[in-house]
Amino acid sequence: QLFHVDEEVGQGLILWTPRGAIVRQQLQDFISHHLHRQGYHQVFTPHIGKLDLYRTSGHFPYYQDSQYPPLVERDLMKKLADEGCSCSELSNMMSTGDIEGYMLKPMNCPHHVKIYASQARSYRDLPLRLAEFGTVYRWEQSGEISGLTRVRGFTQDDAHLFVTEDQIADEVMGCIELVQTIFDVLGMHDYRVRVGLRDPNGDKYVGESERWDQAEEACRSAAAKLGVNWSEEEGEAAFYGPKIDFVVKDVIGREWQLGTVQVDYNLPERFDLWYKGSDGENHRPVMIHRAPFGSMERFCGVLIEHFAGKFPTWLSPTQVHILTISEKHKQYASEVAQQLIDQGVRVQIDDGDDTIGKKIRTHRKMRPAYLMILGDGEMNNNCVSLRSRTGDQVADVPLGQFIEDIKQEIENKVTEPSLVPVRKEN
Template identity: 40%
Template structure:
């Protein structure tokens, strides 16, 4: 009888031929009800298949990727079955599960959004029929017999057969598809599903090959989960930073300037500047000093630093018309900063030396990969480099990590720290000596503990030149974004022959720490705009107050108030357009202006009634008190 080991190390003896579903039932009723697939010796398989031999098993539910995939890939088969009933001439190709759902690529099919609803109804019938989903062994001849006029399935099957793979199919009711699984036991498992989108695709993702129609869909174990997901999609769409960027007039793109090269409007620039100012304040408090470097450099610098090979075709090259020198637009700042370090002799007493600079780098990303501010070709980092001794790295990592904590807690965002270490089974792939690595990783781990960071270790994720901490910021929708980072570098200081004179008079090589708090400002903005939905906190809001005079007669007084507020350091504007007062107030709220001041007789006398963008009203309050209140709120960055 096979012996299986459960995740909690319990060992169970199971009868010969017992399936995943049998195992799930032995473990627990509840688990058997939620089970969608089973992992046996690291491989996900259908619950209906027997467990063959001894090994580790894990029951997979919707909480596990393998469970979700089984459910959603089954939904893809149900879609294909429904489609073939309604469109017998359509040729189905491939239908994998993806993050958040599945798709199916189909040839010879024309459908509209309305048709998707009809297909969904047909899918519902298949789910209600609760057909068993069974695996069948196939030969190449079976594929030919079942798909006589489908060259796509045949091409796949031939390739698999050539590779020596066993061909299998999955059957449900009158439908059968070439497929290696895994699947849920029956169509009734797919309780809630939706077809979400129609898109264009090509066979094998190759534009030179047949054009296909891609239908996207998703599936959940319950109606409630589906509804929640649909609501989230609506919210995300409303908050899409590209949409909000246009609506709130924060940034724009121009075909003449080029793709992936955002232009920031006055409002967007204010937002950027405020975020950068905060980051720089934290760094200056932490002992960093600002430097400045030009944006082009001779390519020799990057040949020496190793970036020439690393960035390759991503480098923008610049030719001098005066000399024969070849230049590149900088893709990183470290080599420049290293040159500032190298500009004079350094003693151990000078260390640590901390340089900071918010500056733009240029990388020639493929235009297909560019998207809003998330992927751009001009990216600005709040970059910084520390040059220090091995003994100082604990203090430096702590110092930088405190800045990161301060920054993100003020921004109302939580994060997880990924400690990216080397792969202990492949030490040869890394530069520097083993002791140094072990020591640095121990220090990083203890810093994470000391600062009580939510963290995890990721072996094999280190750069070849040193271990690092990547900060994965969680946004309002539970999505993770890699923003801040700090990385140890054992390689660059020696490439540039950086030195300091130690207390014993000997010349030694410092280590280098790369750090960024916001990371790429553009990418961070894309996250922050979606996180806030454009409702920026007062301290970084592009327009903090708007004055709305009730009539022509009060424009002069309103302008006076704007002037007082501006001189006091508040970003105030006037809206004296001819719209009604209520319309202008509404517009200010849509524009996400933090405070709105309707200006009439009372206000002329100095008593302000203040309205927030949420519609709350307070007052009367004097101009001076209002100003002080805002300045306090700004200073505290609430």
């Protein structure tokens, strides 16, 4: 079990179990490594913000139907109630800004904008890449909530890049290459690229038309350089700018929008962001929104389907399950487990009284990368016997060799466990 949903906690609010938390943390560590390599800076922001922040960004009142209701300070709420203020009047006052409130954040970007704006910036500071695994909240209708893929609280592997006009093309390509790296490592090769543009007849978009034209052309240009099939789709843009989406097809043919890269000329304008150029004048930066996983919840949900629960060794919640044949092998099992743990391998021991056959049947259901069988021969010769998920087996593997081999398999993020030879068909 990787996650749990409890009615007392609330629909669409995920409780990650210890096993699920391992999968999620491994994915976070994986992308964090690449973020560090690409020069990103980690930040942390609160889960709420003042309504004024979201009025400036345009998230409120835009899309307020998909947001949790605003929070009003207790004393003010009591005062308005005593004055006979109705719910509709309260809502109108919040929408117009006559009273202040707070909101569970629906997006991380306004908070990152404020970090950028917290000090003067020079062209020498750009590109500035801010990254956060930030949790956001959306009021999804109860009939639309589904497992991990459609939830009310989710964590985005979010980043916002503040760049000059001349840096857009290179930075968008850097974002796209990161998404492709993730998909390649996870063996997710069946995907298409969608360039989301404005709906010509839509009225939800904010910002100047000329800026939109520039942003849409930047996305088209980047998509054309990918070397994969891509398409333009009107009406798929965010309200603040066009975007490039990676749409992945799962094992049963369903499509999921996962990674996304968005060019945004609008928010820097709305928040009056600037940097000092080489000419000594103030210039407006361009903002790029980027989330390779989309959200940790949806990405993990798609991965579960993609791997049918049989994760690669590096992602498996437990990588080796050690099964003893009898009680006299307990000590050796403990010693083997400790050596593996010391090398960062996740293990589980079953040294109970069940028969080895029953132990194998029980632990196969948990789908570790390897089952390790320990009996007299293994104990006497300091070796191990292994069983793969397919039922293939190999005996008398020196313990030291196995430890080195599984360390390499984890480090290289091999898609399929490979330390047990596949049985050849006659």
